Amino acid sequence: MYTATLLCNPARPVLEPALIESLRNAWGGDEAVWLALGVAAEFPLKQMPDNRWDVWEDLQGMGVDLVIQPSAGRRKKMLLADMDSTMIQQECIDELAEEAGVGARVKDITARAMNGELDFEGALTERVGLLKGLPETVITKVLEERITLMPGGKQLLATMKVDGAYAALVSGGFTAFTARVAEVLGFDENRANTLLTEDGKLTGAAGRPILGREAKVEALEQISSRLGIAEADVIAVGDGANDLGMLKRAGAGVALHAKPSVAAECDIRINHGDLTALLYIQGYAQDEIKD
16 A cells, blocks of 8 residues: 655645545545645555656646655654755855855855765865865854754654654764754754864864765664664655765655755655655644644
8 A cells, every 4th residue: 555645835835625636536546634734635545656757747836745655654763864955954064165255166066066966075075175264163153143944843853753763863064063953953863074173263174084975874774773673664854965875775765855866866755845744744644743
């Protein structure tokens, strides 16, 4: 059995009953259930529809995301999340670069790296090098003035943790940022790269080894093994090429507002919903979601 979930941006509830019923009838689905009126609904299916991606494409133009996955084991025991452009709305290194006066150059490198066009470690090393001499105090300034949480993140963490799940933040960014974000959102642990400093200024280097794509896969393996759960019990979320390894290994790998080349390799693509979408695709209803 499969479950089809349709959802949209909670800030713009555009999901209509007629659309749900039309699709349910076309695919021979059982009775639909509203998880959040106007925002998310689901219905069971006996088999995966042949025209799944054609319908997905049509729904994208309506501002609606479609996810179809096996019904069994949808509720996960662990959340493994990227940070930049996933749990927060910015790329931390881009914001530091703005303060250093090299914003445009660094943003271009970041975009190409996240799209898989550049080697992640080389791109990170180059970008960090451009920050050399920046006062360490700028990190706090960026955290306080430039970083904003992705909508739905607090609800995602609170709801899954009440249900007994473990949450790990694994970023190709920096511990100076993941520590704060993890604390605010309630992650159980965080892993990231380290910005090296000397005499109160950034040295232009990052600590080794660089945490990239393989380190995220290792985090999935290590943490799930430590918890005694299967990788199938993990829901992972990210947006960049360095997230693909963990997204493909996890039981549910969610490409959230991801780069096109990344989304193309994932079965679960959320382009319109916020982080509460990760709850809806697990079958949580609005009245189960915690703040």
